[in-house]
Amino acid sequence: MAIIGCGGSGKTTVGRRLADAIGTQITHLDAEFYDDEWNKLPADKFAARQEELVSADTWVIDGNYASTLPIRLRRATHVVFLDLPARTCLWGIAQRRMRYRGGQHTNGVYDRITWSFITYIWGYRREMAPRVRALLAEHGGDAQVHVVTSRRAANRLATELERAART
Template sequence: MTRVAIIGNAGGGKSTVCRRLAKAFDLPMYPMDQLQWKPGWVPASAEEFHQKHAAILAQERWIIDGWGPPEEIEARFLEADTIIFVDHPLLIHYWWALKRQLKCLFRPRPDGPEGCPMLPMTWKLFRMIWALHHQGRPYILRLINGLQESKQIIHIRSPRELRAFVYTYCAA
């Protein structure tokens, strides 16, 4: 496990798993939100994102957390040796995202984009959760289905499976 792509809907625990795996396997961690957004929720240009993303993929070791632009996902999956898809039921994603947003009232997300307060984006986040579940999820399922033979695919479908994964791979 040296090139790991973690993807899934918002509020599913991706960033927490990413931090734990990065520590357990001594991997440099790259949250896509930090590449995709500049302070004040200003999006990075497609070219700027692509250059940064390609530079990360060219490294020998990495763990990448999140989506980024859809056109970059397949390249990331092809370079990864391990793909982790956090795919809880939709209501779990909403509930956990709401709890995270409330925590952001008091402290910023440690892996969130710098200068981008989370609370004002709550309604946009909830709309994104819906869209990712109904449009992004089928796309990811098709991609990982085609990579079953060549990659280690870990499909986490519930909070219980997430806890078991963390216990198995991240226990120190």
């Protein structure tokens, strides 16, 4: 399962629920891409790491990273695209900041809020979401693609997918 969407959209929360339901660990692409000092993994190594991750029989990966999204889409059976409003995502990162007080969390998720991150979130639906939709159309294959536009819809979908995974 590939869980994609804007920062603060709830990828980790939905991904964790689905990983638990199918009995696997969730992989956070931020934890694969950045080290403890915010150094980035070279693009070729990042792509190779994702090829390795999706070669497993069962996986849940959360993260956007459009440049390598085709790797995940080619092997995904399900894709959850959290296409939430900017205000909702900004509220999500504010809540995360209050809960964890910044830095890297023990689950590998980074809480680094910069002005460029805020402007990225604000413009995500206008600038990035169309690119994600095009990648889904081009590389999604036979995956079941679920696009949700609210937290309530995301929770309903996660509950439905949890039930389906357990039966």
